[in-house]
Amino acid sequence: MTIRKLMLGGAMTAVLAVGAWAHSGATGVVKERMEAMKSMGAAVKALKPMMSGEAAYDVEAVRKAAREIAAQSGDNMTALFPDGSDDAPSEVLPTVWTDRERFEYLADALEQAALGLEQAADNGLHAGQSGMMGGQSGMMGQGGMMGGQSGMMGQGGMMGQSGMMGGQAGMMSADHIGQMPADGAFIMMTQVCSACHDRFREKDD
Amino acid sequence: MVVTITAASGALALWPIGEAVTLSERQGDPQRGAYLARAGGCIACHSDAASGRPALTGGAPIETGFGHFVPPNLTQDETVGIGAWSVKDFARAIRQGIAPDGRPYYPAFPYAFYADLSDQDIADLWAAFQTVAPQQAAPGAHDIAFPFNLRFGLKLWRAAYAKAPATAPDTDRSEMWNQGRWLVNGLAHCGACHTDRNLFGGRDVTHPLAGNDDLPDGGKAPAITASALQEAGWSVSDLAFALKSGVSLDGDTFGGGMGEVVRDGTAWLSAQDRRAMALYLLDQDGPVSEETTE
Numbered sequence: 001m002t003i004r005k006l007m008l009g010g011a012m013t014a015v016l017a018v019g020a021w022a023h024s025g026a027t028g029v030v031k032e033r034m035e036a037m038k039s040m041g042a043a044v045k046a047l048k049p050m051m052s053g054e055a056a057y058d059v060e061a062v063r064k065a066a067r068e069i070a071a072q073s074g075d076n077m078t079a080l081f082p083d084g085s086d087d088a089p090s091e092v093l094p095t096v097w098t099d100r101e102r103f104e105y106l107a108d109a110l111e112q113a114a115l116g117l118e119q120a121a122d123n124g125l126h127a128g129q130s131g132m133m134g135g136q137s138g139m140m141g142q143g144g145m146m147g148g149q150s151g152m153m154g155q156g157g158m159m160g161q162s163g164m165m166g167g168q169a170g171m172m173s174a175d176h177i178g179q180m181p182a183d184g185a186f187i188m189m190t191q192v193c194s195a196c197h198d199r200f201r202e203k204d205d
Numbered sequence: 206m207v208v209t210i211t212a213a214s215g216a217l218a219l220w221p222i223g224e225a226v227t228l229s230e231r232q233g234d235p236q237r238g239a240y241l242a243r244a245g246g247c248i249a250c251h252s253d254a255a256s257g258r259p260a261l262t263g264g265a266p267i268e269t270g271f272g273h274f275v276p277p278n279l280t281q282d283e284t285v286g287i288g289a290w291s292v293k294d295f296a297r298a299i300r301q302g303i304a305p306d307g308r309p310y311y312p313a314f315p316y317a318f319y320a321d322l323s324d325q326d327i328a329d330l331w332a333a334f335q336t337v338a339p340q341q342a343a344p345g346a347h348d349i350a351f352p353f354n355l356r357f358g359l360k361l362w363r364a365a366y367a368k369a370p371a372t373a374p375d376t377d378r379s380e381m382w383n384q385g386r387w388l389v390n391g392l393a394h395c396g397a398c399h400t401d402r403n404l405f406g407g408r409d410v411t412h413p414l415a416g417n418d419d420l421p422d423g424g425k426a427p428a429i430t431a432s433a434l435q436e437a438g439w440s441v442s443d444l445a446f447a448l449k450s451g452v453s454l455d456g457d458t459f460g461g462g463m464g465e466v467v468r469d470g471t472a473w474l475s476a477q478d479r480r481a482m483a484l485y486l487l488d489q490d491g492p493v494s495e496e497t498t499e
Contacts, residue, residue, distance in 0.1 A: 041455060041456035041457045041458075042456055043456070044452055044456040044457075044458065045455060045456025046456075048446070048450075048452050048456065051446075051450070052442065052446040054442065102255065186450070187449060187450045187472070190450045190451050190452050190458050191450070191451055191464065191467065191468045191472070193451065193458035193464075194451035194458045194459045194460060194463070194464025194465075194467060194468060195464055195465075195468065196460075197458055197459060197460025197461070197464055198459075198460050198461060198462055198463070198464040198465055201460045201461070202423070202424060202460075202461065203424075203425070203460065203461060
């Protein structure tokens, strides 16, 4: 038996000894929210190939995944981040408590976007018909770079405000998002996920 | 005879003399400029929506080991913005990293990646920035630790580390690959985060895009070399879609600042440009040696 195997054996024993640490090693509310995040990730993973046009579009599957995400966002999400719950292996940043208002705003924005996606499921995809409008400007259906002269400098145009989750004001409602093509609503939703990850998560790996 | 004279004077009129069109004479296309400003991250970095200030009135502070950098106001305001600048000032700031008053910028401004922008690119950007209404709001000042607050030190830094990007077209490769290379290595400045830096903030150009464990805010940027991306299982279409949606292979979404890069940058690009970036990233040329980066 080599030293390497011995060490490996030791490590295995150590892992088995702390049974409660199975899976990610998290416990309590940290474990609960990690599982919630994972299941939302799985829903996004299921949606992605449909939204990029690589898999057949299935309206019912889109609705179902959107509902799963909506159910775990908003207050249900923020409730999983009580004060001081940053035990290892949590990847949460302290900003989740110091910038609580923004965290709650984004959690609500996610809920609206996911409910919007559920409604938008019937609208099908925009991509493919879009040509040069493949960018965000196209998805928003407004005059971005290919639009009128005003697009560029106006709010929401190319040089303007960064749009949906920019400021605290002006969150789009699920009903509005529901009017969009499904892939537009999906991207709006995933960009809310990212906006939150940008500020409140630091990945370990 | 008349015909001959007319023809001769016509030819004479068209006979070019002197230099090519100068920057100030060049007609800029504000729409293309706005597109470049998205691709280059000007808007993402110099705006801070969370502050409540209007777009381009200055970005969120960047905390680094050298101090606290604040991306300034780029609106047409004459005092806090760039309203009093000439197009030449603008070109020198972007391509060379030198302010109108002659002082070098800190490399938190990734000017080294913009060194290859053409006069037309500059003219287009200039035209786009002319459309941004003046706004007095300002984001505050830098707070740089000694000795980095002494800007003359930046001259040494520039000499050692401000390398021009590897963006020159390779005629053996497709137009799309070259466009991707121009975006990735230049304007979109992926290497500003994804290439490791030394103690002095100089990029390790011998290992471009090999990842950086020490981003200004304490975060990490993964390796995005062709081999790292291939190993992780990325395809061109996955990657192009990620640059639009922020969605990773496993259904997770980007964070650590990459969300903003997508949301305020690459999501606005044409589908073709995102595809070009993905194509290049998955099929990059080998590590660039010191000599060839000059």
